[in-house]
Amino acid sequence: MQYLNHLEALCKQVGADFVEEEPLSAHTTFRVGGACRAFITVPDADSCYRLRQFLLEAQLPHRFIGRGSNLIVSDNGFDGVVLMLSSVPQISTAEDGSCTAWAGTSLKAFCNAALSASLTGLEFAYGIPGTVGGAVYMNAGAYGGEMAQIVTQAEVLDPNNVRCIIKAEDLALSYRHSCFMEQDAVILYVTVQLKPGDPLQIKQQMEELMRKRQEKQPLEYPSAGSTFKRPEGSYASLLIDECGLKGFTVGGAQVSEKHAGFVINRGNATCADILSLCEQVREIVYRQTGYTLALEPELL
Numbered sequence: 686m687q688y689l690n691h692l693e694a695l696c697k698q699v700g701a702d703f704v705e706e707e708p709l710s711a712h713t714t715f716r717v718g719g720a721c722r723a724f725i726t727v728p729d730a731d732s733c734y735r736l737r738q739f740l741l742e743a744q745l746p747h748r749f750i751g752r753g754s755n756l757i758v759s760d761n762g763f764d765g766v767v768l769m770l771s772s773v774p775q776i777s778t779a780e781d782g783s784c785t786a787w788a789g790t791s792l793k794a795f796c797n798a799a800l801s802a803s804l805t806g807l808e809f810a811y812g813i814p815g816t817v818g819g820a821v822y823m824n825a826g827a828y829g830g831e832m833a834q835i836v837t838q839a840e841v842l843d844p845n846n847v848r849c850i851i852k853a854e855d856l857a858l859s860y861r862h863s864c865f866m867e868q869d870a871v872i873l874y875v876t877v878q879l880k881p882g883d884p885l886q887i888k889q890q891m892e893e894l895m896r897k898r899q900e901k902q903p904l905e906y907p908s909a910g911s912t913f914k915r916p917e918g919s920y921a922s923l924l925i926d927e928c929g930l931k932g933f934t935v936g937g938a939q940v941s942e943k944h945a946g947f948v949i950n951r952g953n954a955t956c957a958d959i960l961s962l963c964e965q966v967r968e969i970v971y972r973q974t975g976y977t978l979a980l981e982p983e984l985l
């Protein structure tokens with residue numbers, strides 16, 4: 686492919702890592718997914734701009750991902766280019782409690798930086814295994830907190846590859862939703878507003894939430910976390926449990942015995958297994974309870 690040669694040369698110029706035919710199972714927490722044409726690790730905002738400009742001009746299918754912790758990738762892979770922002774953390778904290786992070790930064794590093802600066806408000810995100818960019822895209826949340834409560838702005842490359850700032854009120858953040866689900870943009874930096882807090886209490890809260898996750902969630906198996914969104918008026922895990930579906934298995938995919946809201950990969954699951962299991966769970970839950978479940982992870 687001619688375009689791949691050009692792309693590889695551009696990656697060399699901008700210092701981005703370039704791999705052909707990379708299996709996406711290596712970049713998703715579900716550990717499923719076939720290969721993409723090329724997998725690029727983007728080191729910074731300028732190289733991100735140049736690479737995306739090339740991809741847009743050449744009209745090549747591409748997708749930016751974070752840590753792949755809310756993604757289900759097809760067994761056939763992705764016939765295009767997948768780009769991941771470098772995970773090297775870049776975080777700045779200001780005296781007024783405002784903190785800005787590179788979107789490829791892990792939430793864990795962001796939470797630890799907030800703790801080091803004695804800032805409270807981000808504790809809920811500790812233990813969510815994604816990036817800052819992925820967390821805004823999904824409006825990630827847990828234990829009563831969500832990104833929408835703290836994000837003040839995101840710096841992005843817009844659909845035309847123009848670098849601009851989107852203020853919180855225009856991000857359309859609601860339950861597991863952001864404006865990025867309707868428009869093609871790359872999130873580069875995210876700013877959150879935190880408050881001064883007691884570092885001991887912040888640390889205790891982070892550890893307490895991590896302990897709850899370890900106790901309740903099947904973290905020993907690959908998954909994408911909660912597989913279904915919370916339906917209005919109930920909880921997906923409660924409904925699935927009520928329908929007797931804990932342990933329900935299709936191929937290598939299984940409804941976790943430990944937490945009915947998690948579909949897990951028992952080791953050899955394919956994407957087809959996971960989607961077939963999810964479809965059957967949806968059908969049974971609808972038939973027995975009248976609730977319609979929607980998938981939470983994004984499909985690629």
Ligand SMILES: Cc1cc2nc3c(=O)[nH]c(=O)nc-3n(C[C@H](O)[C@H](O)[C@H](O)COP(=O)(O)OP(=O)(O)OC[C@H]3O[C@@H](n4cnc5c(N)ncnc54)[C@H](O)[C@@H]3O)c2cc1C
Nearest residue numbers: 751752753754755815816818819820822825826827872910
């Ligand atoms: C064990 C486990 C527990 C979890 N617990 C929670 C939880 O408590 N709460 C919760 O909300 N979620 C949870 N999740 C799901 C997941 O971690 C979050 O949704 C997380 O925010 C996804 O971030 P990511 O970086 O992995 O994004 P990915 O999964 O890589 O991507 C998700 C979407 O965001 C897009 N995207 C990512 N980065 C960018 C970017 N820079 N620019 C543009 N688009 C981008 C991708 O294209 C994709 O559409 C859990 C997952 C696991 C495996």
